[in-house]
Amino acid sequence: MFCIKCGKPATIGYLCKECFADGKSLFTPKDFTLTVCPRCTTDKEEAVRKAALDAVKVKIASMRVKIVGSAATVDVEAEGKLTNGLTKRERKELHVRIKEKLCDRCSQISGNYHEGVIQARGPNREKIFEAVRAALPARAITGIARRAEGCDVRVVKKGEAGKVAKALSSKYDVIRSYKLAGEKKGKKLYRSVYAIR
Ligand SMILES: [Zn+2]
Ligand SMILES: [Zn+2]
Structure with missing residues (x-):
């Protein structure tokens, strides 16, 4: 049996390990809006990073935050195990809108x-x-x-x-x-x- 995608020996159904892993996703990041206080939030980047960590429920290998005006782009690289035990690294982008409002x-x-x-x-x-x-x-x-x-x-x-x-x-x-x-x-x-x- 050979992988129907690449032709290498198939190990999981009709697919080889790599093609199986390619087709599975570890996480689906959801874009969100973050409200920060302009007076007491001293590190906006850190606030975005924390909120993104909460939003992405997966083990993070690396995370890069870039803020331009009121929009942040978070480059997330996750590492995790798929259902069959294969380890996979996956990179995705998450968009955060930053809203400023004085906290209570x-x-x-x-x-x-x-x-x-x-x-x-x-x-x-x-x-x-x-x-x-x-x-x-x-x-x-x-x-x-x-x-x-x-x-x-x-x-x-x-x-x-x-x-x-x-x-x-x-x-x-x-x-x-x-x-x-x-x-x-x-x-x-x-x-x-x-x-x-
Ligand atoms: Zn394959
Ligand atoms: Zn405040």
Whole structure:
């Protein structure tokens, strides 16, 4: 029996190994749209690469990303086993449309949204202020207000403000209070205020 495609000895039905593998596909990449935040996505290429890895459910041998404007081309080379155990390498192209939109967090920050306030007070207020700033990533802080009695640091998430206050409580006195910040759908929203001295 000879391969009906190339004439070499046939090993799988009417085909030789190579022709059998040629006719099988390891994966079918699906094009997609990726939304990235223009403010906090620092590496667009890396974001595309990660999303493409998730989209292509196959072992990747190599991946090359090329971005032109809002379109990315991903050159994917996959390696895998076919149903009969043959290993195959296959190369395909995937197209990704990149859309830019501020993420929730960044749009909250640009609106000066904050759930927590840390107040650096007392004789150590400068030290406390520096410690708070060092403990929080810049994106977690929406604003800093300097007052005669010390600095107020506005923090986007309650949880982040709480964590920093807790960490500093081993060295300083922390007093927690709540301040009414507004209402949302009939529910009162409170801001956590941590006075540290
Ligand atoms: Zn053949
Ligand atoms: Zn963002």
